[in-house]
Amino acid sequence: MVTEAPSKPGKEELTSRAARVRLLVFDVDGVLTDGGLYYGAQGELMKRFDVKDGHALVMARLSGLPAAVLTARTSSIVEVRGRELGLAAVLQGRRDKGAALEELLQQLGVSPEACAYMGDDHNDLAPLSRVGLAACPADAVPEVRQEVHFVTQSPGGRGAARELVELCLKASGRWDDAVGLMRGADGRGAQRVEQTPYSR
Numbered sequence: 278m279v280t281e282a283p284s285k286p287g288k289e290e291l292t293s294r295a296a297r298v299r300l301l302v303f304d305v306d307g308v309l310t311d312g313g314l315y316y317g318a319q320g321e322l323m324k325r326f327d328v329k330d331g332h333a334l335v336m337a338r339l340s341g342l343p344a345a346v347l348t349a350r351t352s353s354i355v356e357v358r359g360r361e362l363g364l365a366a367v368l369q370g371r372r373d374k375g376a377a378l379e380e381l382l383q384q385l386g387v388s389p390e391a392c393a394y395m396g397d398d399h400n401d402l403a404p405l406s407r408v409g410l411a412a413c414p415a416d417a418v419p420e421v422r423q424e425v426h427f428v429t430q431s432p433g434g435r436g437a438a439r440e441l442v443e444l445c446l447k448a449s450g451r452w453d454d455a456v457g458l459m460r461g462a463d464g465r466g467a468q469r470v471e472q473t474p475y476s477r
């Protein structure tokens with residue numbers, strides 16, 4: 278049995294890593310979803326995303342902290358969800374996630390130190406080892422929990438992504454403004470969600 282790493286970064290180091298983050302990258306299955314894959318005769322039919330995670334990703338984007346997803350699987354469901362959330366990139370069908378992450382960072386002009394990555398399984402270890410802030414949901418596999426700087430209290434698809442957003446926005450002093458923006462009585466936040474362009 279693999280045990281938890283004895284020394285996770287302290288609050289101060291974690292905050293300083295989180296304050297440097299300019300891009301959030303998420304695995305999909307088991308991170309933005311609970312890992313459930315709903316199948317019918319034609320293949321995958323549904324995934325379950327969490328509305329509070331989605332809300333947090335929109336908050337992050339409106340606060341100047343964009344997010345992207347990187348997954349080994351391919352599904353039109355992820356395209357739809359990515360568009361809805363205004364993600365900066367949706368990379369699917371990428372089995373070598375380490376290489377895919379490097380490409381993405383180059384494309385977007387973000388340094389690895391300024392990237393946070395959240396993954397839950399062995400194929401996330403490569404990207405996790407490259408970034409300034411490595412994170413995983415509470416129910417990630419033990420080898421991943423051992424490697425990362427930040428293990429969320431919430432499991433995948435049930436608030437893990439939101440915890441990472443909150444950590445980064447609080448560390449960079451943007452959380453209160455982000456909350457204010459989302460509760461704006463004029464619906465400004467909601468309008469901007471609809472209008473944001475989407476790029477792959």
Ligand SMILES: [Mg+2]
Pocket residue numbers: 304305306307308396397398
């Ligand atoms: Mg996964």
